Amino acid sequence: MSDIKSLALACRDAAQAVAQLSTEAKNALLQAMAQALLDDADAILAANARDIAAAETKGIGSAMADRLRLDPQRLGGIADALREVASLPDPVGLVTRRETRPNRIVVERVRVPLGVIAMIYEARPNVTADAAALCLKAGNGVILRGGSEAIHSNTAIAASLKRALREAGLPEAALTLVEDLRRETILELLQLTDIVDLAIPRGGEGLIRFVAEHARVPVIKHYKGVCHQYVDAGADEVLALRLLVDGKVSRPSACNSLETLLVHRDIADGFLPKAAQALRERGVEIRADERAAALVADAKPATEDDYAAEFLDLIIAVRVVDSLDEAIDHIRRYGSDHTEVIVTRDDAHARKFVESLRSAVVMVNASSRFSDGGELGLGAEIGISTTRLHSYGPMGLEALTVERFVVRGEGQTRNIP
Template identity: 70%
Template sequence: MSYVRNLAERARDAAQAIAALDAPQRARLIATMANKVEEGRDTILAANASDLKRANAAGTTGAMLDRLKLDAGRLANIVAALREIALLPDPVGQVTRRETRPNGLVIERVRVPLGLIAMIYEARPNVTADAAALCLKAGNAVILRGGSEALASNKAIAASLHRALRECGLPEAALVLIEDTAREHVLELLQLTDLIDLAIPRGGESLIRFVAEHARVPVIKHYKGVCHLYVDRAADPQLATRLLLDGKASRPGVCNALETLLVHADIAESFLPEALSALAERGVEIRGDERTRALFAPAIAADDDDYAAEFLDLIIAVRVVDSLETALAHIRRYGSDHTEVIASNDAAAAEAFVHGLRSSAVMVNASSRFNDGGELGLGAEIGISTTRLHAYGPMGLESLTIERYVVRGDGQVRHPDLLD
């Protein structure tokens, strides 16, 4: 038996023990995980320091390095997220629909665990804790395959989580970390249709496309986040500037950061010079169309590639548009179904924007940075889906379960005439 299949079979068997727990037991498990990560703080940070040293030596920079880095504050956030997950309502066993048919059958839709979930990710050691906690809280087992650049960090975090499983008398195999990061192991994992119920890749566009192109198991995809802010003719300029600065400059290397600014021509002359100056003061490079450059001289020329780009950096593409309809057409052409924002005091314009797009999250007078599981009340998220399967947008606990039918009767048959 191969290395990966052996791990997957053990995890599949262990999934039964997790699914059999009741809600208080699963909550206790996640709370214990939080405690063990906190207790392992020094070991985890030391492991991360070694990963960072190797990454720096390899020339890693920018968003990848930022995602890899842990410090005391980020580790405290991981612990806090685990504790929040422990307190979230348990979705397993929830009855989402119940009705009685004319023949007396009681039809229920009940949430049950997916089974065994494979997480494939890169440069995000926090995902090791978040994904494990969310999967286990929802009654699943999980296989984690992180990138080689974060291997020491992932191993240290997984060791803490395994200590929690042992303390709770549960099989460690319910949480598997694939420590051999060879690509052939990912390929094999994605072929295990008899064992893996869902694969969730989390990382750069190249990773997502690799998984999607080679998988035979179901995959939740999120290729990139090309997020837009449209400043409508009826926008409050100060409010719009706040959304712009928070969306672009707070943390540009994340998928819910703004990449493109669209401004209605009626407000462009009064809005753009000051707003773009504020971005430039924060180190943001401005790439704009001809009308933008006429209003803000430091801007450089933007092309189609800029409007389609997920920069993940202090760069933004800007365009002046003549109408809401033009803004919507631009987003439909260049967007990635992730997050779109409108700044407007015109309720009709805001509703037209909301209903004119199919993105996983649409914000009205609120920052794109709120498209995050924790900010939307889900606890830590396992990822953001831009694939229209059973989950769309930030994926929390409910997205790691499915609904099945439970039918309760008292002897009803569909063809009673056959029994006469």
């Protein structure tokens, strides 16, 4: 038996112990895990510094470096996220529907853990803790396979979390970190259909496509986040500008950052020069179509590829459109079903924008940066799904469970009188 299959089998067995924990026991475990991260802060940050130094030697990009980097504030945020998950309602055992059939059998739909979740990610050491917290709270075991660029950080974080499991009298295998980073290992993991119940890749488009193309287990995925902000005719320009700056500049490496700005022609003359100035002051490069470029002197010409790009950097594509319908058509053509924003005073236009797009999250007069599990009340998210499997959009605890039927009777039979 291979090493990865042995690890997966041990995780499956350990998941049974986690599935039987009470809500109180799971919450206490997550609180202990949060404290363990803070207690081990020096060791975790030292491990992260090793990863950062190695990444800089390799010439890693700024977006990837930002995702990789930890500091005391970010580590504290990770601990807070675990505590927030502990405070969330437990979906396990929730009866979502109950009905009594004509023959008096009672049919319930009850949420139960999925089983074993494989998380495959890169350059995001926070995912090690976030995924562990969400999977364990939902009664699952989790197999974590991070990227080589964060191996020291992931190992240090996992060691702290495992200690909390051990001290709670639970099998450490419920949280399994794969330290063998060979591609052959990940390929084998993705074939374990009788052990792994779901794979969730989190990272760049290349990683997600690799997992989706090679997996035999079910996969939740989103390839990229090409998020748009459309500024409607008559929109509040001050509001639109605030949402634009927040959506593009606050964390450009995030998948919920804005990549394209669409502006109605009736507001473009007044809004675009101010928007360009605000973006320029913050180091944003603008790539514009011909009409937008006429209003933004230093804009570079936008290409078809720019409108389909997830820049993950201080770059934005801009286009002037003639109507709401043209903005919707643009998003349908170039979007990635992640997050779209409309800035408008017209309720009918807002309703049409929401109803016409199939994106996982649609914002009306709110920043794209709210497309995040924590901001939407889910706690730390395990990922964002842009495929319609059993979950769509930011995924929290409930998305890590499934409904099953529990039938209660009094000796009823179907065919025997």
